[in-house]
Amino acid sequence: MANGSLENDIEHVLIPTDELNGRLDEIAREIDRDYADKDVLVVGVLKGAIMVVADLTRRMTIPVTMDWMAVSSYGSGTKSSGVVRILKDLDSDLHGRHVLVIEDIIDSGLTLSWLVANLRSRGPESVEIATMLRKPDAAKVDVDVRYVGFDIPNEFVVGYGLDYDEKYRNLPYVGTLKAEVYSGR
Ligand code: 5GP
Ligand code: MG
Ligand code: MG
DSSP states (O other), X not given: OOSSOGGGGEEEEEEOHHHHHHHHHHHHHHHHHHTTTSOEEEEEEETTTHHHHHHHHHHOOSXXXXXXXXXXXXXXXXXXXXXXXXXXXXXXXXXXXXXEEEEEEESSSHHHHHHHHHHHTTOOXXXXXXXXXXXXXXXXXXXXXXXXXXXXXXSOOBBTTBOBTTXXXXXXXXXXXXXXXXXXX
């Protein structure tokens, strides 16, 4: 599968672009309301959350500052290891800030619960979470998530920022891959 269209590798489309956009509109309005009297620091979790951060913050009308963090939990496979490593830390001091962490997906919740504990230890005024996708059936730890785009079944998805082996992030929708993509045939 060296060349050709990404679309050829998709088994089925789980969330089409227009549904993503509709939900982003709704969540942006909620965030606008909730942070009307606060300065929000958006923390995007690289790399998966780039699309959500870009699309969600553009819909928000409140002033936003942005920062980025990169953590590793999956490697190139499809299972969470639970071992989290900071690959890139924030540039900002979180002291007294209202932090809104934006994630692509919450699967086991292990990465995010680790991340939230880490951020809370830096003295912010508040820490809330927004995620585009969540797999309720995969939860291993409880994470308190303020904004959820979609709850999805417990299957591996790609697109809209989410990769398999660093590919498929640029698909404008969320879908599943054909089995032969994993087996490399
Ligand atoms: P967790 O620690 O919640 O199990 O997983 C966190 C990270 O694993 C996510 O931020 C994401 O990068 C990756 N991940 C979890 N589920 C999926 C999935 O279905 N597809 C892709 N592409 N990545 C996933
Ligand atoms: Mg992520
Ligand atoms: Mg990944």
